[in-house]
Amino acid sequence: MSTPQMPSHMPQNPMYNQQQQQQLQQTPQKNTLDQTRAMYQMRLQQQQQQLQLQQQQQQFAQQHLQQQHAQTTPVKQMTPMHHQQQPMMNRFSTPQPPSAQPHHPLGPQGHVRNSLSRSVEATPLQNGSAYPLPSPASGTKVGNSMSLPSPHADEFLNKTLPDEYPPKIKARDPDVYGGIDMRTLYELGEELITLKPDFPTLAEMGTIDVHALTMSLQSGLHAEVRLALDSLVVLSMEYERLPLELRQCDDLVESLIDCAEIQVELLAENAAEVSDVMLITSYEDVVRSCYVDKDALRDIPAFGTLEYILDRAVDKLICIMSILRNLSFHEQNQPLLSEEFVIKFICVVIRYLGTRNMLLRTNQNTLDFMKDGIVLLSNLAHEIKLPGREQALCLLHFLIAFAPCPPPNCSGSDKITFSPYDPTIHYYLYPAIDSLAKLLARDEPNRTHYKTIFASDVASSPPFDLLTRTFALSISAIPDQQREIKRGNFLPLVEARKPMLMQGLLAAEILSNLAPGYDSGVAKAWLTSEDGFAKNLSTLILSLCNDPPQTPQHRATAVPKSLEEEAMLQIVLDGISVLRILAEKSRDPDDPTSMIPIPGLPATERIIKLLERKQPRLRVALRQLCAFTNFCS
Helix, strand or coil: CCCCCCCCCCCCCHHHHHHHHHHHHHCCCCCCHHHHHHHHHHHHHHHHHHHHHHHHHHHHHHHHHHHHHHHHCCCCCCCCCCCCCCCCECCECCCCCHHHCCCCCCCCCCCCECCCCCCCECCCCCCCCCCCCCCHHHCCCHHHHCCCCCHHHHHHHHCCCCCCCCCCCCCCCCCEECCEEHHHHHHHHHHHHHHCCCCCCHHHHCCCCHHHHHHHHHHCCHHHHHHHHHHHHHHHHCCCCCCCCHHHCCCHHHHHHHHHHHHHHHHHHCCCECCCCCCCCCHHHHHHHHHHHHCCCCCCCCCCCHHHHHHHHHHHHHHHHHHHHHHCCCHHHHHHHCCHHHHHHHHHHHHHHHHECCCCCCHHHHHHHHHHHHHHHHHHHHHCCCCCHHHHHHHHHHHHCCCCCCCHHHCCCCCCCCCCCCCCCCCCHHHHHHHHHHHHHCHHHHHHHHHHHHHHHHHCCCCCHHHHHHHHHHHCCCCCHHHHHHHCCHHHHHHHCHHHHHHHHHHHHHHHHHCCCCCCCHHHHHHCCCCCHHHHHHHHHHHHHHCCCCCCHHHHCCCCHHHHHHHHHHHHHHHHHHHHHHHHHHCCCCCCCCCCCCCCCCCHHHHHHHCCCCCHHHHHHHHHHHHHHHHCC
């Protein structure tokens, strides 16, 4: 057998080349180069024949193995993945290719013994193969290279899916919104706002230079103005702990008003004028519009655009109003804040608010201005001297906007209807009534201006509509007799509304004196209103005279009993005075004995029994009430 040579596709070994040269030197000189080439080609042909025989043996062994497994077991064999060796043939390892064998001349082949079992001999070589086949025991067992599939996997694969997908309905957690816990996000946002404030707190501000803040307002620079306004808001909020006295602050109020006027002029120039007559949207309509806008998306204007500048102007204006409101709670600041230039500025904003379309850009901004403005007026009204008729009219329209809706003359019938007060809706009714009473109670020049305004209201449609709406605001706090008595909380309700009733009936008495006479029919229309205003007021007076409301225990030490009795007596006297004045103006001068039928008034006998009270002032008031019931029955 000739010596096997290295295949042509394998790299040549340098040691092999040296041995070949030595053999060629020992060959007789008669061997030529052609003989060497012939021998080399012969050896290559023999090697190719051996490779073909090995491939045939592998194919035969593979077919035999497949037949054997088909007869022995029905289980499908799984071929192990990522195995570096070639697959086993008939439980025998596949011989390695010739390239992996060392290059040496083939010698006599001996029998190969299995290292695991000496009783099993190797299979003798066939067809002169130079590579022995290992025994079956020497190879890896088939069981070690195969894994049986799990029955659960077969069940999962053979499972048929339904035609319709049954959705899994998960119970909705009421505390989450779309799977997101909003309470946690809210707490996280509050923490972030606390850790990253826009401006420092009062404790972190240190020494506050009011003069420097005033200069910042006068500079007109956006950053300086914002810093000054933010600092003043924080400072004004702590008026109880750190009061800011405006008398010692030089031109602070003037600088605030000048800055606010610049913002108002800018907003008025970019808002369309819709009416020459002042029509201020009511408080209820503004609140309702805010709820609608809350569910809508709002476009954020780009920086530097006109819309962006207008939004910042509104923010500055509302901030200045908040500062003035906070400063007005300090009594020493009220005379300075009620100066003429401050009142004129407020009236200018109110006039633009009633004649321009969306002066403050959004309903929320309008609501914020109305709330700050009504509280500011309530704190300053007793110090205000109206500069002129125009300012008096602006403030009156602003106060009427807080009256309950609908207005008295919008019911569609000949009779008027006064809308009642609802504490859950009209949060700012008391500041409005308080401001009205204080403005009307000041004799000159306020009452003269309002007397002129109401006298000129005869040309309106219906006549004296402004006067009727003002009167409706003043008496809106009177409880409904039928509804509240059925609930059993009439007297506690009167006790809770005592300050509002005092101010409201005071304003109603002044308005009754300003009302026109019998020819206009205004006083008679008020007494005969569909809601039963006269009946409710008479019931209130008798209830206070007969069973005065009990003062709560927590107020007994704060308010003396004499003041409580004086407040109750003031309500009774003002109420009787309103009824008496309206009855006198409703009487026909040509027929003094004529009567106005008002159903539901208390009986005269009941009033006579109350006359036995020893208090002289109360007896005089009850005599007036008895005369009123005789006139209206």
